[in-house]
Amino acid sequence: MTDPLALDAADPLAHFRDRFLAADGVASYLDGNSLGRPLKATADLMDEFIRRQWANRLIQGWTDGWLEWPLTLGDRLGAIALGAAPGQVVVADSTTVLIYKLARAAVDARPGRRRVVLDTDNFPTDRYVLEGIAAERGLELVWISVSPEEGVDPAQVAEVVDERTAMVLFSHVAYRSGWLADVAEINRIAHEAGALTMWDLCHSAGSVPIELDAWGVDLAVGCTYKYLNGGPGAPAFAYMRADLLGELHQPIQGWMGHRASFEMGPGYEPAKGSRALLSGTPPILAMVPLHANLDVLEEATIEAVRAKSLLLTSYALDLADEWLVPHGVEVVSPRTPARRGGHITLKRPGFEQLLEPLWAAGVIPDYRRPDGLRIGPAPLSTSFAEVHHGLSTLRTLL
Incomplete structure (x- = not known):
């Protein structure tokens, strides 16, 4: 040994x-795959943010750049860990909320297709959210049965995806077994049938190289409190491929996703680009650790x-x-x-x-x-x- x-x-x-x-x-x-350790730099950043930025700038901080953090941090995360070009990743909400947003947007963008494909051993949130959407939209869930010791295989996907499929949702790394899926091949199979693909990156972001653009991923969601060390309940991130922005419309229409948030006008008009994926006020304090964590990951x-x-x-x-x-x-x-x-x-x-x-x-x-x-x-x-x-x-x- x-x-x-x-x-x-x-x-x-x-x-x-x-x-x-x-x-x-x-x-x-x-247990770094469940909750990452805090960096010393994170403690320093949190103290500095509270004592100087929040305490001194107060509401002026929003004009100092806080409002842009969901986009700027998203772009940086995309470049360092996700293989995503700028303008496609936002940091916001929780994993559960973002899965709902993107999945609802995906199935609504494929009218006439009534099936959604997922696997029996995916993380509970993924399964529960899709069960709720299926009930809302009258969809049929097509379950791929996988061994808890393994994960989804492309051949299994090919057997069930067809012209009736609106979307598939799988995990890049299976939460139970650690199985690493063949994302590019599964995407190819789903796209040949005209279906959209969505990936849960919670157990791979910050641990496994990811190439969202190169693999042809349509949608992805992940958390930042595991290998990205964002802290308990740190905000999640969402990816939408650039050419789908504007075509897919997420359903939680909040003021931060409006084309002109501070006009406070009547009626919802979505912003252009990835800002349309936002809903409510960004969790700025909870985003602070991500600055330190991305510094370290970029260096390493x-x-x-x-x-x-x-x-x-x-x-x-x-x-x-x-x-x-x-x-x-x-x-x-x-x-x-x-x-x-x-x-x-x-x-x-x-x-x-x-x-x-x-x-x-x-x-x-x-x-x-x-x-x-x-x-x-x-x-x-x-x-x-x-x-x-x-x-x-x-x-x-x-």
Whole structure:
């Protein structure tokens, strides 16, 4: 077994760990795929924003650029992490609200097509939102049944997508297994049938290189509190391909999406471009951390982050095979790097009872029913020694 200290010594991203705030009593944080650690720079930015910008500028801050943050941060996020040209990404709302906005816009833009394709193991929010839209619009949901250990395969999509399909919605990285979908090929299949494609990027943004423009993605939504370290409840982001802006109309018509917000006039007239995806007042305070996080990701590069992510999850798989499988643990994540996202899942009956003793020992993984323990190392803040210590503790408890 490779020495974790040797792996850390050879890690070109190791110095980034010092930029994160340490957690008292936590020896191994393996849940970066659920909530990222805060940067030291984030604490400084929040203090500076509150004490200087908010306190001193007050309402004048809106004219200092706050109103443009949803667009400027969206463009920067698109360039650094999403492979999206300017004018297509906005930061706003929650993942759930943005999924509703874009999905409703998509199905309304394909009148006469009554089917929406999704998979049975997608994240609950995605499924619940589409169930609600189907009830609103009289649509039929077409379910692709996938194994929780894997994810959606292009061949499965090809079997069910046809001229009746308005939209497909899948996750780039499956939240349970970590399966990395073949976005470009699934897009090709859906587009040949005339359907729009929408992707949930929550478990890939900031961890896996994404090429929304190059892959021909129509719509995408993701969160910023996992690998992008935006903090609990940080705002989400939405992507709409440039040539669809103006053709698709999101249904939550708020004043920030109006062509002239401060005219306060009668009737809704959508703004041009990606601003039309906005609805209410931007969550400015909650956007502050994203400035620091994008600085760090830009410096590190998403390619280097992905390279370390694969090393971390490969190391975790090696430890699991040697230490945990003999104790009845099953690995339920892809072993092929090209099909694996940034986390792996271990399965064994009774794992839920181990959460409290793991936390007491300073080891924090993530649990997903039934019997799944997710190991989600965040490449910029997690060391190989942390992974070694966490799985060693788990072995001892087993």
